[in-house]
Amino acid sequence: MKLYSDGTALFNRSFGGRAADRINDLSAGADGNFVMVGETRSFGTQTNDGILVRLTAGNKTPPKPLVRDGDDTLNGVAVCNDGTILAVGYTNSETAKGISAWLLQPSADMRTVENEKILNAPREASAQDIALLDDGIFVVAGTTRADKNAEMLIWLRRMPLR
Numbered sequence: 001m002k003l004y005s006d007g008t009a010l011f012n013r014s015f016g017g018r019a020a021d022r023i024n025d026l027s028a029g030a031d032g033n034f035v036m037v038g039e040t041r042s043f044g045t046q047t048n049d050g051i052l053v054r055l056t057a058g059n060k061t062p063p064k065p066l067v068r069d070g071d072d073t074l075n076g077v078a079v080c081n082d083g084t085i086l087a088v089g090y091t092n093s094e095t096a097k098g099i100s101a102w103l104l105q106p107s108a109d110m111r112t113v114e115n116e117k118i119l120n121a122p123r124e125a126s127a128q129d130i131a132l133l134d135d136g137i138f139v140v141a142g143t144t145r146a147d148k149n150a151e152m153l154i155w156l157r158r159m160p161l162r
Contacts (some may be wrong), residue, residue, distance in 0.1 A: 021051070024089075024131070025031040029079040037087050050089055050102075052110045072102070076129035078138065085110075088127035088140055091118070096134035098122035101142050103159075119157065123147050136160060 023038040034055040039048040050072040070093035077087045084105060093101040100121035106112070113148055119125060125144040132138050141153045 002074075023053075024074065025076045027079045028076045029083060030081050031083070035077050035079055035085055037077040037089070039073040047071045048073050050087070050091075052077070052085070052087060052106050054110055073126075074093060074102075078130045078132045078134060086130055086132075086138060088130045088142070090124075090126035099126070101125040101127035101140070101144075103127060103130075103140060104148075123150070125155075 021038070021040045023036045025038075026034055028037045029035050036053045036055065038051050040051045041048060048071050051074065070091060072089065072091045072093065074087045074089035076089070077085065079085055087104050087106065089102050090099055092099050102116065103119060104113050104116040107114045108126070119127065119142075123145050125142055127140050127142040129141050130138055131141075137158055140157045140159065142155055142157075144155055145152050
């Protein structure tokens with residue numbers, strides 16, 4: 001739901017299906033629209049698929065997942081001043097070779113991945129959130145473990161936008 005400054009509803013949309021759907025993060029763009037990320041089992045395959053939803057006042061189209069060959073979840077999203085969207089989470093696709101932190105930039109229509117980076121770790125890793133800094137740099141935070149019996153460790157990685 002998006003509200004006017006006085007608290008009245010500007011728009012209210014519901015998306016989802018018959019299976020489990022979850023939104024993990026929300027970010028506002030400079031244009032006043034919002035982008036949500038999460039995971040779905042209602043669209044695509046029977047495993048978790050990462051999902052991106054752009055919310056605008058006129059948006060009546062249900063979201064589509066970023067369907068891949070494995071289990072994917074998107075945990076964090078950031079919208080740059082130029083409208084570029086960056087999302088983070090984890091993927092267990094064949095290209096990732098195990099559970100790996102996933103950084104992606106969706107296509108303009110948010111139906112496919114335009115650019116992506118797999119942030120591999122010794123055993124498993126998940127990117128939990130992303131923050132943009134003023135100098136064209138972003139920071140990704142996540143968790144990892146060295147082996148299946150190890151405790152989860154926290155990591156932070158600073159990267160240039162381009």
